[in-house]
Amino acid sequence: MSSLATCLSRVMCFLAVTAVSMSLSSHTWKEEGVVYGRVGDAVTLRCNSRNASSVVEWRFNGSSSIAWGFVTKLGDLDLPSVGPSVMGNYSCYNQSGELLHSVLLKVGYSPGIPSVTCRAADYHNFSCLWNSSVETLLPTRYITSYRVDRNIPEICLQDVRHPNMCSVRNSKLWTSYQMNITEENPLGSSFRILEFHVQSIVKPDPPQILSAEPIPYAPRRLQVTWAYPSTWPQEPHFQLKFRLQYRPVLHMLWSTVETANLTDIITDAFMGMEHILQVSARDFLDAGNWSEWSVEARATPWTSTEMPESVSEVSNETTTEEPEPQVKKPFDQNDPVEKVALMISLGIFAFVVLVVFLAIGALIW
Ligand SMILES: *[C@@H]1O[C@H](CO)[C@@H](O)[C@H](O)[C@H]1NC(C)=O
Numbered sequence: 507m508s509s510l511a512t513c514l515s516r517v518m519c520f521l522a523v524t525a526v527s528m529s530l531s532s533h534t535w536k537e538e539g540v541v542y543g544r545v546g547d548a549v550t551l552r553c554n555s556r557n558a559s560s561v562v563e564w565r566f567n568g569s570s571s572i573a574w575g576f577v578t579k580l581g582d583l584d585l586p587s588v589g590p591s592v593m594g595n596y597s598c599y600n601q602s603g604e605l606l607h608s609v610l611l612k613v614g615y616s617p618g619i620p621s622v623t624c625r626a627a628d629y630h631n632f633s634c635l636w637n638s639s640v641e642t643l644l645p646t647r648y649i650t651s652y653r654v655d656r657n658i659p660e661i662c663l664q665d666v667r668h669p670n671m672c673s674v675r676n677s678k679l680w681t682s683y684q685m686n687i688t689e690e691n692p693l694g695s696s697f698r699i700l701e702f703h704v705q706s707i708v709k710p711d712p713p714q715i716l717s718a719e720p721i722p723y724a725p726r727r728l729q730v731t732w733a734y735p736s737t738w739p740q741e742p743h744f745q746l747k748f749r750l751q752y753r754p755v756l757h758m759l760w761s762t763v764e765t766a767n768l769t770d771i772i773t774d775a776f777m778g779m780e781h782i783l784q785v786s787a788r789d790f791l792d793a794g795n796w797s798e799w800s801v802e803a804r805a806t807p808w809t810s811t812e813m814p815e816s817v818s819e820v821s822n823e824t825t826t827e828e829p830e831p832q833v834k835k836p837f838d839q840n841d842p843v844e845k846v847a848l849m850i851s852l853g854i855f856a857f858v859v860l861v862v863f864l865a866i867g868a869l870i871w
């Protein structure tokens with residue numbers, strides 16, 4: 507069954523390869539009525555006049571003065587050095603004003619060698635992304651292929667929804683992949699070869715669902731949890747490790763801790779300050795690279811809630827008396843202490859009076 511499947515997939519693959527190479531050879535850049543020129547090169551536009559001796563007139567976008575070119579004896583238009591400014595429609599007419607030929611001239615550059623980066627978000631698939639290194643001004647396509655252990659080339663699949671990217675499915679570990687990203691346009695082609703093992707390009711997606719919570723009665727602690735990136739298959743062989751970075755919102759320097767768990771307790775948070783936290787992931791055995799940092803989470807360690815309540819009570823009282831909260835504030839914070847002191851001294855006074863009364867009563871009795 508499985509051998510049938512592999513056989514079938516081989517056949518499919520072979521068909522795909524032949525289909526692509528056929529489409530490559532059949533897809534030339536020759537479009538009807540379009541001529542491509544390289545910046546700085548000479549270009550000759552043919553008029554196709556039947557009798558070579560006839561006098562013809564060339565027009566550029568309708569106007570008859572073409573200072574950058576001259577008409578040959580055969581009626582062709584010679585442009586000794588073309589640039590982007592001479593792109594446009596060229597048409598040649600005979601003496602009676604009849605259109606003989608019309609052509610669109612496009613001018614640009616040959617492809618440069620594209621810059622390519624490949625990344626595996628897990629151990630089963632990887633993608634390569636590329637950028638052209640030259641703005642060629644011309645229609646461009648990319649031929650993307652790879653060889654596994656120097657076997658026959660296979661296609662790295664491109665997806666119209668993600669331009670400048672191709673993907674390889676079911677990639678194998680400990681095998682050498684040789685990518686060939688070729689940029690092609692009507693003036694030529696340029697390729698870049700990249701050779702690697704999948705484990706060296708592994709870079710997980712950032713961990714997800716990061717959350718941080720205060721721990722009751724622990725003013726310097728935060729409980730942090732997160733989850734594996736959804737793109738990382740949960741398999742016992744391929745674990746991730748994590749690093750957590752955190753700082754108070756108002757500080758610049760991060761503190762970092764590394765862990766293999768999906769949770770951690772920060773024990774050196776700043777009391778009463780809001781903290782920013784982020785987490786990133788890497789293959790447990792240090793293959794490849796750290797992921798990007800996750801989205802931020804924010805949290806403030808637990809703070810005693812009694813003080814703020816009494817402060818607000820007192821400030822309510824004072825605002826009814828005097829509408830100047832800013833001046834009152836420092837005073838307010840001392841007030842509860844004064845209240846307590848007053849209560850205590852009243853209590854002591856009452857106690858003393860009670861004792862004196864009791865003593866007098868005892869004496870009289
Ligand atoms: C490989 O990529 C495809 C398409 O992106 C996805 O459907 C598949 O789940 C991936 N395989 C693994 C094992 O992640």
Ligand SMILES: *[C@@H]1O[C@H](CO)[C@@H](O)[C@H](O)[C@H]1NC(C)=O
Nearest residue numbers: 649651686687688695697699
């Ligand atoms: C890369 O691919 C292009 C286009 O298919 C091909 O012309 C070129 O020879 C390849 N280069 C290598 C080194 O395989």
